Amino acid sequence: MRDLGVGFGYLVRGQRWVARHGKQYGFGLLPGLITLVLYAAALIALATYGEDFITWTTPFADDWTSPWQGLFRGFLTAVLFALALLLAVLTFTAVTLLIGQPFYENLSEKVDRDVSPDGTAPESGLPLWRELWISARDSLRIVVRAAVWGVLLFALGFVPFIGQTAVPVIGFFVTGFFLTEELVAVALQRRRVDLRERLTLLRSRKTLVWGFGTPLGLAFLVPFVAVFLMPGAVAGATLMARDLLGEEITEGATDPDAAAPDEEDATP
Numbered sequence: 113m114r115d116l117g118v119g120f121g122y123l124v125r126g127q128r129w130v131a132r133h134g135k136q137y138g139f140g141l142l143p144g145l146i147t148l149v150l151y152a153a154a155l156i157a158l159a160t161y162g163e164d165f166i167t168w169t170t171p172f173a174d175d176w177t178s179p180w181q182g183l184f185r186g187f188l189t190a191v192l193f194a195l196a197l198l199l200a201v202l203t204f205t206a207v208t209l210l211i212g213q214p215f216y217e218n219l220s221e222k223v224d225r226d227v228s229p230d231g232t233a234p235e236s237g238l239p240l241w242r243e244l245w246i247s248a249r250d251s252l253r254i255v256v257r258a259a260v261w262g263v264l265l266f267a268l269g270f271v272p273f274i275g276q277t278a279v280p281v282i283g284f285f286v287t288g289f290f291l292t293e294e295l296v297a298v299a300l301q302r303r304r305v306d307l308r309e310r311l312t313l314l315r316s317r318k319t320l321v322w323g324f325g326t327p328l329g330l331a332f333l334v335p336f337v338a339v340f341l342m343p344g345a346v347a348g349a350t351l352m353a354r355d356l357l358g359e360e361i362t363e364g365a366t367d368p369d370a371a372a373p374d375e376e377d378a379t380p
Contacts, residue, residue: 113319114319115317115323116320116323117323118323118355119319119321119325120323122349122355123323125347125348126344126346126348127341127347129223129344129347130343130344136343139215139343140212140216140342140346141339141342142212143209143215144212144338144340145339147208147339148338148339155196158193158196162189162192163189165192166185166188166192170185170188173185194266195262195263195266198266201332201333204332205291205345206251206254206294209251209297209346210247210248210251212342213243214240216343217243219343219346220233220350221233221302223346227351227354227362229360234302235302236301250297250307251294251297253307254307257290258287261290265279265282265283287325288329289318289325291332292314292321292352293321295325295345295348296314296352297310299350300313300353303353314356320352
């Protein structure tokens, strides 16, 4: 259970790191803002035309009498929007990281240099196009896994009692796991750790992952919060990636502009 607190600590320390490095924080906001605009436009379009889409896909209900036709199509419209909202939460991080790959890659490297005792950061040695391809491919695989879990949990939500108690809790932990995977991938891909190895690492420290990703997933449910937390989440995930690989963390070791670390900032 100690790992739950350690994971949450990395989330907080990541936010503190970007707070001390305002320039990196400013650049890190741009991808999230772009993604937010795209998602908001898509959800607004769905809210506007979702009912028409459901009507078009259910011609067999055209002859149903009132109120059954309205109730049926209204229910399907609500289900469609709920699924879209769930997928938006699950995929926001993946899309933002893909759009902001150069920004977050640079931020993660600076965190690595700052906390590394020798002031160095691992480099993949791959060209940018190759890194983007790997990131897009792995993100798609994670999105598919997350979507399967999302549909399964949504279906279980109709089970009496369990659907209203256990399923929402499980859903937040699942969301936290996949969010964390996407975020630590920025640092781990530079270390040539592939998706299968990353998942193995994360599963070996599930409570650490949940401590980091679950509160972040809850925060992401609040509009606009994800945009402002993303840079710090990438920084915190970089610190956690070092922990997962057993690399030493000495905060503020190489950055002359960083505030002197307190005792609580020492290596966990």
